Amino acid sequence: MFEKILLATDGSETALKAARAAGDLAAKVNGVITLLFVMEPFNEMAYISLPGYELGIDPEKVERFQRESAHAVLERTAEVIKATGAVFSSRYEIGAPPAVIVSVAETESFDVIVIGSRGRGPLASFLLGSVCDRVVHRAHCPVLVIK
Template sequence: MYRKILITTDGSTVSQQTACAGVKFAQQMGAEVLALFVAPEYQYPVYVEIIPPSYPSEEEYIEQMKRTGADHMSRIMRSCEKAGLAHGCMTAFSDATALKIVDVAEQEGCDLIFMGSHGRSGWGQILLGSVTNKVLSHTTRPVLVHRLINEPVDS
C-alpha cells in the first residue's frame, strides 16, 4: 500500500519511540523509510560587528547540525537495517519545521508521513503537538499519528 514512508525525529525520547513504531509499520508494509531531522536555520548574531570568538560560523553550524541529525537518526537507520528495509536519512534546515516536513515528503515522493503525538489535550496539545497539527493542516498526503499514552522514560 505504501512504498516510501517519511519518519520524522527531533531526537527526543518521544520521537525515538515513535520512529521505532514507524519502522515496524514500514516493515509490515514492505516500504522504504526516509528519516528526517529538521534543524533550525543558522542565526546571525544581532550585532554582526561584535561576533564573539566562540560563535560558530555558518559552515560550522551546518556541519554540527548534520552530525546531530545523523546521531538522532542512527537508531532509525539501525532498525531499518535489522528489518531489511531500504532506507535513507536527511537533515533539512528550516525555522518552519512543519512546512519543511511537508515539502520534503512531496519532493522525495513519500506516500505517508509517520509522526508522533504526546496524547495530551488542552495547553499541552497546543504547546507540544503544534508541529504535528501544522503538518496535518498543510499536507494532502496521508499522515499516521502515533500517539504515546504514557510519557517515556529517558534512556
C-alpha cells in the same frame, strides 16, 4: 498502500516510538522509509553583538555543530529502524521543519508521513506539538501520529 513512508524525526523519545511504528509498518507492507531530520536554520541575527562585546560566533563551527547534531539524531533513530528489519535511507535538511516535511512528502509523492506527537504535561498530552500539528493540517497525504 503505504509503501513509501516519510519518517520525520527530532530524536525525542516520542520520535523514536514513531520510528518503531514506521519500521513495523514498512516491514509488514514491504515498504521503504525515508528518515528525515530537519534543523532550523542558524539565525545569526539572534546573536547580534552588543556594543563593546563580541560574541565571536564562527559560522563554520555552527555548521559543523548542526551536521554533528543531525548525524547523532539520524544514527539514534536508524538503530530503532534497523531493529525492525525495515529498509530505509536517511537525509538531513535545513529549514522550517513543518514546511520542509510537507514539501518533501508532496514533491516526492510519499504515501504517508509518520511523526511523533509530544506532550509536556497533563493538559499538553492532549495536544499535538506545533510541528506535528502543522504537518497534520498541511500534508497532502495521510499522517500517522504516534504518541
